[in-house]
Amino acid sequence: LPVCHSRTPTTGPSSLSFRSHTCGELRSAHVGETVTLCGWVQYLRQDLFVILRDFSGSAQVLIPQDESVSHLKAALCNLTIESVIKVTGTVRSRPAGQENKAMPTGEVEILAEGVEVFNVCRKLPFEIKDFVKKSESLRMQYRYLDLRSARMQKNLRMRSQLVMKMRDYLCNVHGFVDVETPTLFKRTPGGAKEFVVPSREPGRFYSLPQSPQQFKQLLMVAGVDRYFQVARCYRDEGSKPARQPEFTQVDIEMSFVDQAGVLSLVEGLLQHSWPAELGVLAAPFPTMTYEEAMRDYGVDKPDTRFGMKLIDLAQVFSSTEVEFLRSALDQPGGSVQAVCVPSGAELFSGKDLEELKQTAKTQFGQELSVVLVRADGTLKSPLKKLLSGSATDELLQRTAARPGDLLLLAAGPLPSVRPLLGNLRLRCAALLESRGVSVRDPSAFHFLWVRDFPLFLPKEEAPGQLESAHHPFTAPLPEDALLLHTDPQKVRGQHYDLVLNGCEVGGGSIRIHKASEQLHVLQSVLKEDPSLLSHLLEALDSGAPPHGGIALGLDRLVSIMVGAPSIRDVMAFPKSFRGHDLMSRAPDFVSEEELKSYHIAVTWPAEEGEGEGSNKE
Amino acid sequence: LPVCHSRTPTTGPSSLSFRSHTCGELRSAHVGETVTLCGWVQYLRQDLFVILRDFSGSAQVLIPQDESVSHLKAALCNLTIESVIKVTGTVRSRPAGQENKAMPTGEVEILAEGVEVFNVCRKLPFEIKDFVKKSESLRMQYRYLDLRSARMQKNLRMRSQLVMKMRDYLCNVHGFVDVETPTLFKRTPGGAKEFVVPSREPGRFYSLPQSPQQFKQLLMVAGVDRYFQVARCYRDEGSKPARQPEFTQVDIEMSFVDQAGVLSLVEGLLQHSWPAELGVLAAPFPTMTYEEAMRDYGVDKPDTRFGMKLIDLAQVFSSTEVEFLRSALDQPGGSVQAVCVPSGAELFSGKDLEELKQTAKTQFGQELSVVLVRADGTLKSPLKKLLSGSATDELLQRTAARPGDLLLLAAGPLPSVRPLLGNLRLRCAALLESRGVSVRDPSAFHFLWVRDFPLFLPKEEAPGQLESAHHPFTAPLPEDALLLHTDPQKVRGQHYDLVLNGCEVGGGSIRIHKASEQLHVLQSVLKEDPSLLSHLLEALDSGAPPHGGIALGLDRLVSIMVGAPSIRDVMAFPKSFRGHDLMSRAPDFVSEEELKSYHIAVTWPAEEGEGEGSNKE
Structure with missing residues (x-):
């Protein structure tokens, strides 16, 4: 074959660089070409081979054994793992029988003809191999090493490509305008989760907003027509494991x-x-009302990849004399509900059942009745002797329980029973999966819209008052608009949530676009001081178009797409669950002097010893 | 013509909306179609026409005068300016002679057949017309109205499209990965311009970084290979008019x-x-070394749209006896330099010249010699009688000054004389333009690379010590690398600035990728504590590839592209020059209670009365 010198391509990942190809792209078609690769030494084998890696994959470099190029051999054999080099050489077919089918470049190797060592790597705290287990805190402290893994490279690249295509769709297909909105903003009244940023004016603070909600609505009033932004948002919730x-x-x-x-x-x-x-x-995605979601799944973000829906047993027990069922059904809004876990009786241990009951008690303050259906169809349950034969038959029929199944029963007010069973439904699915039962297809993506949420909910601390279920700018359903003035608690909002595999990945609404309606909601329904939002009310009064929108949680969406257990796995430099950057050790102390220009001083807690150890996660 | 009902298109700016077309797109080709438009009432004319506007332009809606649709006429005639409506009607040719050539939709009008009023607009603080002058503070307070102007709509849309195409180029053409980096980071030692963000741990603060510099380098160490981000950056400089x-x-x-x-x-x-x-x-753009830029333009970001370069007169005055010239030239590094302003003698008044001298004195602490070349070729200057005939001839020859021109002369150390004349060169260009002379083509875009900057500069407050000209991560020119150890002040860096029409719109460098070299720069040259950057040094020691990059100032770039006087004109919601959001009144006071969870308290200044009036800009 004639020797063919590859030049740096003008486009693609090797354009404008020292290399002619990426490590992962070489195939049999390249045999005979002279190529230049740059990358990290994945490993050395018997002074014969260097496996060179970059983001695209790896390639086998053959170390020449000829005495005339002993300097080359010396340079390559002395390399430490993860050193960075450039290799020029000729692509050859591997000798017959030495191909590696598991490696995309496994048909070829590169006979080194020149090498440049860019950087020699010292001993690392862990090896760059996906199968090497590392603690979360070690991964975070050496994030720049952790990101070298094939998994993290894939996650970051998929995220980037997803966002690129989203932008393409919004801008180029539907005429959206990408507008950047400020992150140094005014504090929301009572915005306890907003970080504050001191300004150089005494006592005055900016705030890092939780979303661009006000700005996006103002952009509609401004006639921008269609806005989008991949927006950085902030939320200070102290230490919450799943939050950033x-x-x-x-x-x-x-x-x-x-x-x-x-x-x-x-x-x-x-x-x-x-x-x-x-x-x-x-598409279109399935749609469900809030009421249907709560009724069937006990949660407003149902995982629809599997059944095990909530079953109402009010009819079955309509004439029961069983004390706790009777008293539940006699209360207004009272109910008896069940979930049927297929093979639960077969597969769950006594300890499993005990834990489910404990969860019901400690996390939901409720009693759980457990009914096992034996192989012969008879029941095993404390409830058994309280039920008549016909009630038992009716129960099995209504729940479609079969031998080997498990029934979880709860009785009480609907707003308590549903969330309990919704939660246990998910726990049981996970439990079944841990016992080898296939419940949810891990490669399935079930998107779902949930809509018609209540517009207001009773305040937890003062149930006589109402608060917004989402935010005060959501418009009511047109057919419920009059109820705003007579029975606001019954009003459903034009809010919609996007759910994927049981996780909320987006939420939005059609907004109120009339100042008078917005004022009524703020002042008369929510009893809030409308002057705090005077700029928004004024804006609505200045020619506001009807408008609506949505916000998608990008981190969560991508983490589900790549099958990552945590959103930390789809962020380049996440914080630890305590909000620390373990690499740079942020947040850190700032001198009193430096705080002076912001007119603030630290108020040190009286007793608590901090300092040593407070760095630890 | 047959009536043709338009449906909502599936792509483009009218997809998925109440309208079938945008206001600005209707042409003669649409005649006969039934269309639906949504927009703002720009104005009403004689109860005959409504001019309806959206982001794309405006269209004339004909109000039907027929008694049978009097409700339509009533609805339209009662509208206030800037009310928001939907109109359905038939597109017609305007009657002959009534076409409006100045209006893109001026050949047609829409005969209204149905109208829906979405929102009635109250009286506004100013009209939405580009020619109506508004104060900057009124524009900012009612930004959602200001943004309705054709100019601001154009600016925001051009910005969005520019960024979209940049992303396309980086991601799709060259394989870059869009990676988001944190904005809650560790404070840079001595980072006086970084906003602090208190955390819930007593005394510990995050900091809002001025750029993702450290993260982008860490991403290269992480093997991400090619990173980009349209990154939000923060800089607290108190009140600086041109900064945000x-x-x-x-x-x-x-x-x-x-x-x-x-x-x-x-x-x-x-x-x-x-x-x-x-x-x-x-492309390629012209390139200039830092030394050439300073020599020819007296500034490191030259406006190359016009000449009037600095002229060295050392040779002309090599044997002069004129006291101030002699003493300047006798000093090491001393010089005599001039700028020749074409027609300056003709067009500048005595007051103009006085102001130029004042600028030299007050802003640069230097004396400026002014030489006017009369129409007859003789000089008018205090210098005249001190110069011999041959010196005069030589001066005119060297500067190529012609009758009517003005020479500005300065004598002193080069590092003083160059910036002075560089500044006066720009002032004179503006002055000439204000007198009607065309100096710079306002539609020209002169990009220029300036490179080979000094790597270190003497510290202003302690000239015996060195500080980084840009930042400590810039690599030296390979040919100067050894000087790092012997004469660091002579080292040129692999730094490059991108200049557009005399403004810096970007800057970057090839970075140091070896830990030992980075440590030497930090410790031995800059005398800084390297432990503060230990995570970066450790990363460089873990297999760092050679790498480099750049950051483009998007706001400035777009403002020059659209010809806006301020970057505020290309941002949706900019802050005032005092850093205030005049619409929402941020920054604002926060209660003592709310600050408690951040363990900070306001230290109120002892005397200064704040409160009333402090909101004013």
């Missing part, structure tokens, strides 16, 4: 649109940007 | 690349994303 102090949402708002328009847009958006390797996304 | 506390940079970093590679990438990036309406961008 800063996170990203794909923020969207449109004018002259109704709920159906927003839902269509998002469905098209996800179809357009969905990675081919994850399969085809069918 | 938060701003945006297009942040780029590449591995296995040299300076030529980065410059090519940026040239391709700008060519790819440059709006067609601004003409074609030629």
Whole structure:
């Protein structure tokens, strides 16, 4: 074969660089070409081979054994793992029988003809191999090493590609305008979860907003028509394991649109940007009302990848004399509900059942009745002797329980029973899966819209008062608008949540666009001081179009797409669950002097010893 | 013509909305179609027409005068300016002679057949007309009205499209990965311009970084290979008119690349994303060394749209006996330099010249000699009688001054004389333009690379010590690397600035990728405590590839592209020059109670009365 010198390509990942190809792209078709690769030494084998790795994969470099190029051999054999080099050489077929089918470049190797060592790597705290187990805190402290793993490279690249395609769809297909909104903003009244940022004016603080909600609505009033932003948002919740102090949402708002328009847009958006390797996304997505979700799944973000729905047993027990069932059903809003766990009686141990009961008691303050259906169809339960034969038959029929199944029963007010069984439904699914039963297809993506949420909920601390279920800018359903003045608690809002595999990955609404309606909600329903939102009320009074939108939680969405257990696995530099950057050790102390220009001083707690150890996670 | 009902299109700006078309797109080709428009009432004329406006332009709606649809006429005639409506009607040709050539939709009008009023607008603080002058503070307070102007709509949309094309180029053409980096970070030692963010741990603060510099380098160590981010950055400089506390940079970093590679990438990036309406961008861009820029233009970001370069007169005055020239030239590093202003003698008044001298004195602490070349070629200057005939001839020859021109002369140390004349050169250009002379083509875009900056500069407060000219991570020119150990002040860095029409719109460098070299710079040259950057040094020691990058100032770049006087004109919601949001009144007071969870308290200044009036700009 004639020797063919590859030049740096003008486009693609090797353009403008020292290399001619990436490590992962070489195939038999390249045999005979002279190529230049740059990358990290994955490992050395018997002074014969160097496996060179970059983001795209790895390639086998053959170390020449010829005396005339002994300097080359010396340079390569002295390398430490993870050193960074450039290798020029000729692509050859591997000798017959030495191909590696598990390696995409396994048919070829590169006979080294020149090498440049860019950097020699010292001993590392852990090896860059996906199968090497590392503690979370070690991964975070050496994040720049952790990110070298194939898994993290894939996660970051899939995220980048997803966002790129989303932007393409919004800008180029539907005429959206990418607008950046400020993150140094005014504090929301009572915004306890907002970080404050002191200014150089004594006593005055900016605040890092939890979302661009006000700005996106103001942009609609401003006639921008269609806005989107991949927006950084902030939420200070102290230490919550699943949360990050800063996170990203794909923020969207449109004018002259109704709920159906927003839902269509998002469905098209996800179809357009969905990675081919994850399969085809069918649209429109199924839709469910809040009431249906709570009724069937006991939760407003149901995982619809499996059944095990909540079953209402009010009819079965309509004439029961069993004390706790009777008293539950006699109360207004009282109910008896069950979940049937297929094979639960077979597969769950006594300890499992005890834990389910404990969960009901400690986390939900409720009693759980457990009914096992034996192989012969008879029941095993404390309830058994209290039930007549016909009640037993009716129970089995209504729940469609079969031999080997498990029934979980709860009795009480609906708003207590549903969340309990909704939670146990998910626990039982996980438990079944841990016993080898396939309940949820891990490669399935079940998107679902949940809509018609209540617009207001009773305040937890003062149930006589109402608070917004989502935020005070959500418009009521048109058919419920009059109830705003007579029975606000019955009003359903034009809010919609996007749910994926049982996780909320987005939420939005059609907004109130009339100042008078917004004022009524703030002043008369929520009893809030409307002057705090005077700029928004004034804006609505200045020619506001009907508008609505949505925000997608990008971190959560991507983490589900890549099958990562945590959103930390789809962020380059996440904080620990205590909000620390373990690499740079942020947050850190700042001198009194430096705080002076912000007119603040630290108020040290009287007793608590801090300092040593407070760095630890 | 047959009536043709338009449906909502499936793509484009009217997809998924209440309208079938935007106001600005209707042409003669649409005649006969039934269309639905949504928009703002721009004005009403004689109860005959409504001019309806949206982001795309405006259209004339004909109010039907027929008695049978009097409700339609009543609804339309009662509208206030800036009310928001939906109109359905038939597109017609305007009667002959009534076409409006100045209006893109001026050949047609829409005969209204149905109208829906979405919102009635109250009286506004100013009209939405580009020619109506508004104060800056009124514009900011009612930003949602100000943004309705055609100019601001254009600015925001051009920005969005530019960024979209930049992303397309980086991701899709060159394989870059869009990675989000944290904005809650550790405070840079001595980072006086970094906002602090108190955490819930007593005394510990996050900091809002001025750029993702450390993270982008860590991403290269992490093997991400090619990173970019349209990154929000923060800088607290108190009140500086031209600055914003938060701003945006297009942040780029590449591995296995040299300076030529980065410059090519940026040239391709700008060519790819440059709006067609601004003409074609030629590449490669001209390049100049820092030394050449200072020599010819007296500034490191020269406006190369015009000449009037600095002229060295050392030779002309090599044997002069004129006292101040002699003493300047006798000093080491001393010089005599001039700028020749064409027609300056003709067009500048005595007052103009006086102001130039005053600027030299008050802002630069230097004397300026002014020489006018009369129409007859003789000089008018205090210097005249001190110069011999041959010296005069030589001066005119060297400066190429012609009758009517003005010479500005300065004598002293080079580092003083150059910036003075560089500044006066720009002032004179503006002055000439104000007198009607065309000096700079307002539609020209002169990109320029300035490179080979000094790596270190003497500290202003302690000239015996050195500080980084840009930042401590910049690599030296390879040929100067040894000087790092012997004469660091002579080392030139692999830093490059991108200049557009005399403004710096970008800056970057090839970075140090060896831990030992980085440690030497921090410890031995800059005398800094390297432990503060231990995580970066450790990372460089863990297999860091050679890498480099750049950051483009997006706000400034777009403001020059659209010809806006301020970056505030290309941001949706900018802060005032005092850092205030005049719409929401941020920053604002926060209760003592709310600050408690952050363990801080306000230290009120002893005397200064704040409160009333402190809101004013």
